[in-house]
Amino acid sequence: MKHNIILTKKSKSVIGTVHLTGSKSECNRALIIEALSGGKVKVENISDAADTVTLLQVLSHKSKVESQEKNDSGLETQDLRLVNIGPAGTAMRFLTAYFTLQDEEVILTGSARMKQRPIGILVDALRELGAGIDYVENEGFPPIKLKGSLVQLSNKVSIKGNVSSQYITALLLIAARLPFGLELHIEGELTSRPYVEMTLTMLQSAGIQHSWTGNVISIPNQDFAETSLHVEPDWSAASYWYAIAALADDAELFLPGLTPYSLQGDSVITEIMANFGITSQFKDGGVYLTKEVKPLARKIFDLKSCPDLAQTIIVVCAALGHEASFTGLETLKIKETDRIKALQNELAKIGVKLIEKGQVYKLDCSKKQIPERIFVDTYEDHRMAMAFAPLALLIHEVEIEDADVVEKSYPAFWKDLEKVGIAPPNPPR
Numbered sequence: 001m002k003h004n005i006i007l008t009k010k011s012k013s014v015i016g017t018v019h020l021t022g023s024k025s026e027c028n029r030a031l032i033i034e035a036l037s038g039g040k041v042k043v044e045n046i047s048d049a050a051d052t053v054t055l056l057q058v059l060s061h062k063s064k065v066e067s068q069e070k071n072d073s074g075l076e077t078q079d080l081r082l083v084n085i086g087p088a089g090t091a092m093r094f095l096t097a098y099f100t101l102q103d104e105e106v107i108l109t110g111s112a113r114m115k116q117r118p119i120g121i122l123v124d125a126l127r128e129l130g131a132g133i134d135y136v137e138n139e140g141f142p143p144i145k146l147k148g149s150l151v152q153l154s155n156k157v158s159i160k161g162n163v164s165s166q167y168i169t170a171l172l173l174i175a176a177r178l179p180f181g182l183e184l185h186i187e188g189e190l191t192s193r194p195y196v197e198m199t200l201t202m203l204q205s206a207g208i209q210h211s212w213t214g215n216v217i218s219i220p221n222q223d224f225a226e227t228s229l230h231v232e233p234d235w236s237a238a239s240y241w242y243a244i245a246a247l248a249d250d251a252e253l254f255l256p257g258l259t260p261y262s263l264q265g266d267s268v269i270t271e272i273m274a275n276f277g278i279t280s281q282f283k284d285g286g287v288y289l290t291k292e293v294k295p296l297a298r299k300i301f302d303l304k305s306c307p308d309l310a311q312t313i314i315v316v317c318a319a320l321g322h323e324a325s326f327t328g329l330e331t332l333k334i335k336e337t338d339r340i341k342a343l344q345n346e347l348a349k350i351g352v353k354l355i356e357k358g359q360v361y362k363l364d365c366s367k368k369q370i371p372e373r374i375f376v377d378t379y380e381d382h383r384m385a386m387a388f389a390p391l392a393l394l395i396h397e398v399e400i401e402d403a404d405v406v407e408k409s410y411p412a413f414w415k416d417l418e419k420v421g422i423a424p425p426n427p428p429r
């Protein structure tokens with residue numbers, strides 16, 4: 001059953017230490033690499049994000065197997081494995097590629113929203129390589145039926161770069177296990193580029209070499225090395241602490257385990273939040289955040305490389321009445337929800353508009369008003385819940401709908417907010 005949480009914050013200072021869970025992006029790559037390496041690669045510091053737990057269960061064969069009965073798609077699943085990854089985008093995309101190499105037939109499905117998130121670009125590329133994949137309901141969308149045991153027809157494939165980098169990562173993760181390797185041509189601009197770099201760096205740590213020249217990434221067939229991959233804490237999760245600091249009068253926060261040399265592009269939050277007076281000092285094996293009041297200067301934020309930070313930054317700007325503009329938000333419409341619409345609806349509750357002008361989105365704060373209380377709808381999107389929670393520093397009572405939604409990437413979020421006096425005692429997890 002869904003339940004809401006009410007946030008209140010008596011004082012405007014935030015002091016504490018917060019241990020963040022492992023990055024779901026790093027972890028989900030590491031788990032696929034571990035599975036493809038046949039046990040040569042081990043993963044350290046596994047995240048407790050629900051998206052990671054789901055992937056781990058699928059890879060360790062603990063997922064629900066339905067046979068000799070009809071599943072909810074109305075399809076006979078006799079002798080087929082039915083894998084439901086819920087709302088986990090990375091699990092959906094990475095497993096689509098992974099299962100083409102396994103010798104079992106699988107139906108891969110997900111939540112109602114997952115069935116609206118496109119997968120056709122990845123399926124087309126895998127089919128060109130030789131994979132047998134059919135759509136079970138709608139062309140271009142999950143659920144899909146994977147025949148497995150790919151016989152490679154080609155090692156060259158072209159793929160559009162501007163819809164989701166996860167398709168590219170999915171192909172790169174399996175590339176070294178393809179008999180003739182992979183030469184991947186990226187067409188047009190590449191969105192979420194740091195995530196592709198993360199994939200290649202992690203593969204390299206697992207002994208897989210690549211070349212990347214212009215728009216072509218090549219990975220020959222090769223073996224994984226015996227090694228372990230250590231997962232860093234999640235920088236996207238850290239962004240909510242930067243937002244809290246930005247809306248507080250005083251902040252002294254310590255986030256252990258984070259380093260400036262992260263594989264995660266979202267570590268750019270340190271630079272972005274410097275505009276809001278937040279200083280990040282790396283020492284004692286983590287990062288200390290402190291705050292000074294500073295006039296806001298930066299007016300344009302390009303978030304193409306860090307789309308998961310969009311809600312965090314836009315809500316902070318709106319709350320501060322900072323009329324910034326944003327670019328690189330094109331992919332937000334196909335994430336856990338249409339994040340543009342969700343932001344527009346919820347920001348309207350504090351009188352702020354997010355106006356679309358072609359490729360640019362602009363905040364209009366001319367009618368901003370801070371109410372006594374606000375009810376935030378979350379649209380089954382963890383980042384809506386976490387991005388709006390910091391408003392509790394400015395608004396007396398913030399009620400967040402469907403609090404458990406944060407499980408997807410940051411299950412301890414409310415418990416951590418309780419430690420600094422924002423969430424009530426005994427919040428979920």
Ligand SMILES: O=C(O)C1=C[C@@H](OP(=O)(O)O)[C@@H](O)[C@H](O)C1
Binds near residue numbers: 024090169191307331
């Ligand atoms: O590869 C990854 O781990 C991710 C890539 C990004 O998706 P897109 O490439 O679809 O923008 C990001 O939004 C998502 O949360 C995680």
Ligand SMILES: C=C(OP(=O)(O)O)C(=O)O
Binds near residue numbers: 088308335
């Ligand atoms: C977009 C996200 O996740 P995914 O695409 O993996 O569902 C996210 O975590 O913000």
